[in-house]
Amino acid sequence: MGNSRSSALSREVLQELRASTRYTEEELSRWYEGFQRQCPDGRIRCDEFERIYGNFFPNSEPQGYARHVFRSFDTNDDGTLDFREYIIALHLxxxxxxxxxxxxxxxxxxxxxxxEVSKSEVLEIITAIFKMIPEEERLQLPEDENSPQKRADKLWAYFNKGENDKIAEGEFIDGVMKNDxxxxxxxxxPKK
Incomplete structure (x- = not known):
């Protein structure tokens, strides 16, 4: 993963990120410098990530969603994101x-x-997403989508699943690709 204490991005990590993202060496180096300024130990903790994420959604409650986003990118389960994980997250x-x-x-x-994804997991994530939607936008949602439960039910119905069924990754991806x-x-x- 590179030397997180170094002031320069390791050649190995730089090459890996150039190969797996669309970012140039110059962009990656510049972002690394900024990351090091914000996170001198070379890592960002979940609470820091939540705080930063919250800045993008000032009129809502994005912390729960940010926690899930963080979990999904903390690929080595160490409770932090290093620069590599952070850039991959940004790219994706x-x-x-x-x-x-x-x-x-x-x-x-x-x-x-x-x-696999269960309906309860769908509800958990949709609830977190729902908390990011400002109240005035929630009031404009269609009747069958104006609560986390209704949204989860609607999503589950699109996949034609029973309450205790699960969705595998391929089925999830195919279903989403086929249905806007x-x-x-x-x-x-967010509305602009």
């Missing part, structure tokens, strides 16, 4: 290919990391 959520974004979305919904309504239900796009 902002500019990655649709299929990769959906792989990430599946990992977000797979709260217990067992390789599912994509809309599993994310929140």
């Amino acid at each position: 959520t902002s500019s990655g290919k649709t299929h990769l974004k959906l792989e990430w979305a599946f990992s977000l919904f797979d709260v217990d990391r067992n390789g 309504a599912i994509m809309r239900l599993i994310q929140y796009e």
